[in-house]
Amino acid sequence: MSEYIKTVFLDIGSVLLTNGWDRKSRKLASAKFNLDCEDFEARHEDLFALYEEGKVSLDYYLDKTLFYKERPFSKNEFKAFMFDQSQPYPQMIDLFAGLKEKYKFKLISINNEGLELSIYRIKKFSLDSLFDFFITSCFVHIRKPDENIFKLALNLSCTKPGESIFIDDRSFNVETAANLGINAFRHADYESTKEKLSMFGFS
Numbered sequence: 001m002s003e004y005i006k007t008v009f010l011d012i013g014s015v016l017l018t019n020g021w022d023r024k025s026r027k028l029a030s031a032k033f034n035l036d037c038e039d040f041e042a043r044h045e046d047l048f049a050l051y052e053e054g055k056v057s058l059d060y061y062l063d064k065t066l067f068y069k070e071r072p073f074s075k076n077e078f079k080a081f082m083f084d085q086s087q088p089y090p091q092m093i094d095l096f097a098g099l100k101e102k103y104k105f106k107l108i109s110i111n112n113e114g115l116e117l118s119i120y121r122i123k124k125f126s127l128d129s130l131f132d133f134f135i136t137s138c139f140v141h142i143r144k145p146d147e148n149i150f151k152l153a154l155n156l157s158c159t160k161p162g163e164s165i166f167i168d169d170r171s172f173n174v175e176t177a178a179n180l181g182i183n184a185f186r187h188a189d190y191e192s193t194k195e196k197l198s199m200f201g202f203s
Contacts, residue, residue, distance in 0.1 A: 003171040005183070007106040007159040009150075010096065010131075014169040015187050017125060018155055020117040021048075032081065033073055040065060051114040054138035083120050091190050097129055099202050110153050110166065112137045112144050115128040124193065132157075133154045144168070154180075165200060167193065176193040 013019040020198040022077070026044065030037040043065040051061045062075055100107050109131050111118070115138040122128050135153045136142040142152065154161060161181030167176050169187045187193050197203070 005103075005105055005165055005202075006162060006163040007108060007157050007165075008096070009108050009110045009135075009157075009164060009166040009182070011155055011168040011170075011173070011187070012109055012111045012121070012127070014073055015167065016089055016092050016096070016127070017121060018089075020086055020113055020121060021082055022050065025082070027066075027119065028085070029081060033071075035066070048114075052112050052123065052137045053141050054115055055141065056145070058114060061114070077185075079116075082117070083124075086117075086121050086124065087185045089126050089134070089190075093125070093130065095190065095194060099197065103202060106157055106159070108132055108153060108157055109136065110144065110149060110168075111135070111136045114138050117162070144170075144173045147176050147180060149180065150177050150180050154182075169184075 010016070013022075019025070026040065027037065029035065030040055047056065047061050047064055050056045051058065058079070059075070062078060066078065067075060099105075099189075105132060109127075111134065112169070113121070113136050118134070118136050118138055118184060122134065135149065135156065140149060140152060142149040150166070154164065157164075162183070164182050164184045166174065166177040166184040167187050168177075168184070171186055174184045174186045185196050
């Protein structure tokens, strides 16, 4: 079946890398910087979607969630901590690098992420040498699970739904893609994703 799959659409957070700025990371930040966790979370919830959609900057997000009052640490210190939360899953990166080289499909990200975090992660882990291009929420101002981000991905890649696979760690995103006719499955771990890919002829 691999000859019929022209494009693989792939999430990044929790698939190739750890999440960029998830609840676990924010709890670590609250402990390290002695933050009021409830206040930080409430402010985060109000703003983070806007940040991921590219409608506010990282500086704006931090000004409104943390630096609305004096802090004993700098904004740059906090940014460094944020960026340091990103770690690779080398086995997953190697898997897709090898399959792409072997089967010559297009590899395109469909990813929810803010601009500064996204650029850092792309450069830090050389994702620009792996992906053909990035359909990231901060660039296109649409977030998963909005079906329009999947329609945009299909159009920009000149791919029919049945000629593509979408892989994501969140079931709702997978369901949205599948409803559009995209072959979609949820990533849980390396072995199960490798097995599911083999069902499409990628081994």
